[in-house]
Amino acid sequence: xxxxxxxxxxxxxxxxxxxxxxxxxxxxxxxxxxxxxxxxxxxxxxxxxxxxxxxxxxxxxxxxxxxxxxxxxxxxxxxxxxxxxxxxxxxxxxxxxxxxxxxxxxxxxxxxxxxxxxxxxxxxxxxxxxxxxxxxxxxxxxxxxxxxxxxx
Amino acid sequence: xxxxxxxxxxxxxxxxxxxxxxxxxxxxxxxxxxxxxxxxxxxxxxxxxxxxxxxxxxxxxxxxxxxxxxxxxxxxxxxxxxxxxxxxxxxxxxxxxxxxxxxxxxxxxxxxxxxxxxxxxxxxxxxxxxxxxxxxxxxxxxxxxxxxxxxxxxxxxxxxxxxxxxxxxxxxxxxxxxxxxxxxxxxxxxxxxxxxxxxxxxxxxxxxxxxxxxxxxxxxxxxxxxxxxxxxxxxxxxxxxxxxxxxxxxxxxxxxxxxxxxxxxxxxxxxxxxxxxxxxxxxxxxxxxxxxxxxxxxxxxxxxxxxxxxxxxxxxxxxxxxxxxxxxxxxxxxxxxxxxxxxxxxxxxxxxxxxxxxxxxxxxxxxxxxxxxxxxxxxxxxxxxxxxxxxxxxxxxxxxxxxxxxxxxxxxxxxx
Numbered sequence: 001x002x003x004x005x006x007x008x009x010x011x012x013x014x015x016x017x018x019x020x021x022x023x024x025x026x027x028x029x030x031x032x033x034x035x036x037x038x039x040x041x042x043x044x045x046x047x048x049x050x051x052x053x054x055x056x057x058x059x060x061x062x063x064x065x066x067x068x069x070x071x072x073x074x075x076x077x078x079x080x081x082x083x084x085x086x087x088x089x090x091x092x093x094x095x096x097x098x099x100x101x102x103x104x105x106x107x108x109x110x111x112x113x114x115x116x117x118x119x120x121x122x123x124x125x126x127x128x129x130x131x132x133x134x135x136x137x138x139x140x141x142x143x144x145x146x147x148x149x150x151x152x
Numbered sequence: 153x154x155x156x157x158x159x160x161x162x163x164x165x166x167x168x169x170x171x172x173x174x175x176x177x178x179x180x181x182x183x184x185x186x187x188x189x190x191x192x193x194x195x196x197x198x199x200x201x202x203x204x205x206x207x208x209x210x211x212x213x214x215x216x217x218x219x220x221x222x223x224x225x226x227x228x229x230x231x232x233x234x235x236x237x238x239x240x241x242x243x244x245x246x247x248x249x250x251x252x253x254x255x256x257x258x259x260x261x262x263x264x265x266x267x268x269x270x271x272x273x274x275x276x277x278x279x280x281x282x283x284x285x286x287x288x289x290x291x292x293x294x295x296x297x298x299x300x301x302x303x304x305x306x307x308x309x310x311x312x313x314x315x316x317x318x319x320x321x322x323x324x325x326x327x328x329x330x331x332x333x334x335x336x337x338x339x340x341x342x343x344x345x346x347x348x349x350x351x352x353x354x355x356x357x358x359x360x361x362x363x364x365x366x367x368x369x370x371x372x373x374x375x376x377x378x379x380x381x382x383x384x385x386x387x388x389x390x391x392x393x394x395x396x397x398x399x400x401x402x403x404x405x406x407x408x409x410x411x412x413x414x415x416x417x418x419x420x421x422x423x424x425x426x427x428x429x430x431x432x433x434x435x436x437x438x439x440x441x442x443x444x445x446x447x448x449x450x451x452x453x454x455x456x457x458x459x460x461x462x463x464x465x466x467x468x469x470x471x472x473x474x475x476x477x478x479x480x481x482x483x484x485x486x487x488x489x490x491x492x493x494x495x496x497x498x499x500x501x502x503x504x505x506x507x508x509x510x511x512x513x514x515x516x517x518x519x520x521x522x523x524x525x526x527x528x529x530x531x532x533x534x535x536x537x538x539x540x541x542x543x544x545x546x547x548x549x550x551x552x553x554x555x556x557x558x559x560x561x562x563x564x565x566x567x568x
């Protein structure tokens with residue numbers, strides 16, 4: 001009987017492990033906006049406005065806009081976002097996910113430096129996207145956001 | 153009597169407006185394509201379907217009961233476990249991931265729509281300029297025919313009266329007939345372009361369109377462009393590339409769907425926009441096939457990454473081609489203009505000498521007529537090619553006419 005239980009448990013474990021994503025895949029799933037934010041900060045602080053550098057930054061701005069547009073009009077998604085901000089606090093939330101506007105300003109200066117705008121609509125619209133997010137999170141969070149060094 | 157005259161005049165004016173030509177200008181082509189192009193309308197409806205599918209997918213998370221489920225629950229309440237997908241679909245994590253997929257797919261469909269709209273606007277504007285250019289070429293060829301006819305008559309008279317080598321008038325006539333063939337072909341081409349333009353702008357076939365002329369580029373004020381300066385914008389704004397970014401988000405959700413399918417598979421449809429993912433196995437329940445399913449999804453991601461790379465390289469190549477042609481036309485504009493003006497000067501001088509009775513070498517005259525037509529055609533074509541290149545640059549960067557979002561179905565139906 002014991003052997004049977006052992007066999008069943010091992011089989012179940014094997015099945016569970018085969019069903020779970022491998023370490024690399026897990027890594028890929030969690031290669032989230034936080035890592036992209038870190039890359040963007042690196043690009044902006046080193047003024048690496050090469051094509052590769054800008055594409056790294058674009059990856060963040062595109063993803064940030066995409067996630068916010070997913071939350072707009074979705075009460076469940078908004079609840080999750082509010083829960084996340086409440087749990088971590090606005091400072092930690094910004095540290096993980098938000099490129100402060102003062103960093104964006106430097107990038108925007110480069111974008112406006114050509115005959116035509118050099119960058120993407122996601123970069124151009126970033127302050128509006130941030131405002132949309134803060135509108136969704138409510139006035140209290142917005143006030144805390146405006147005060148916090150990690151955010152503004 | 154005065155009143156009758158006034159009424160008749162007013163009626164005639166109304167009639168001439170109602171049955172007269174429809175005037176179109178290049179500046180309102182984009183607007184007209186947005187409002188009336190058949191393909192744009194069809195794709196706007198697909199975006200609408202994708203949007204509606206988001207609402208449907210969300211609603212599908214709520215319990216959906218039918219008489220048979222209720223009946224089976226009354227007979228055996230333990231059936232609730234078998235029917236959890238119907239009674240409490242929100243308890244199945246795969247359904248939540250499926251809803252996210254549908255939302256990403258809606259964003260991808262909207263990008264696809266933007267790409268199609270941009271292409272339709274570009275195609276209509278190109279048709280507009282081509283039709284105008286060919287009309288101008290037609291007028292130019294007709295003018296050349298008139299001018300060559302005068303020369304032909306003069307030479308023929310001189311052949312009869314003496315002073316010109318016999319056979320000269322025949323050579324000119326051969327050129328004249330060639331130009332008449334060109335004119336006939338151009339007329340057919342213009343008619344076909346006008347029909348295609350009417351179709352692209354959503355006018356019924358047979359609508360008589362009048363095209364307003366376009367402003368030629370101010371070459372003296374323009375500067376060369378460097379493709380590298382706009383490479384990033386071309387890639388980042390490209391709806392074709394952005395569509396793939398959304399697809400990657402869908403694939404991440406599909407992976408989660410597989411990882412959590414121990415709680416059951418999703419029955420929510422990905423909708424019209426999700427067809428490309430329908431062959432990916434997500435299964436229902438935990439099994440040994442899940443590892444392979446993950447590998448299949450991962451391979452799909454690799455395929456899409458490679459397709460995205462292909463798009464990026466195509467965009468870079470197109471941008472370079474545009475910049476090269478743009479800069480070449482800009483630097484050669486002076487040559488084109490000078491060549492045309494010299495050819496005309498030379499022709500005027502030859503015509504004056506013929507009229508004064510000079511003995512002109514007929515091969516010189518014939519050669520001059522050919523170079524004049526070529527030089528003026530080249531200048532005209534170059535002007536229009538430059539405009540076309542500027543427009544292609546705008547399309548690739550989504551600038552100018554392309555710097556707005558295409559209309560949504562509500563505004564196309566006049567509901568907004």
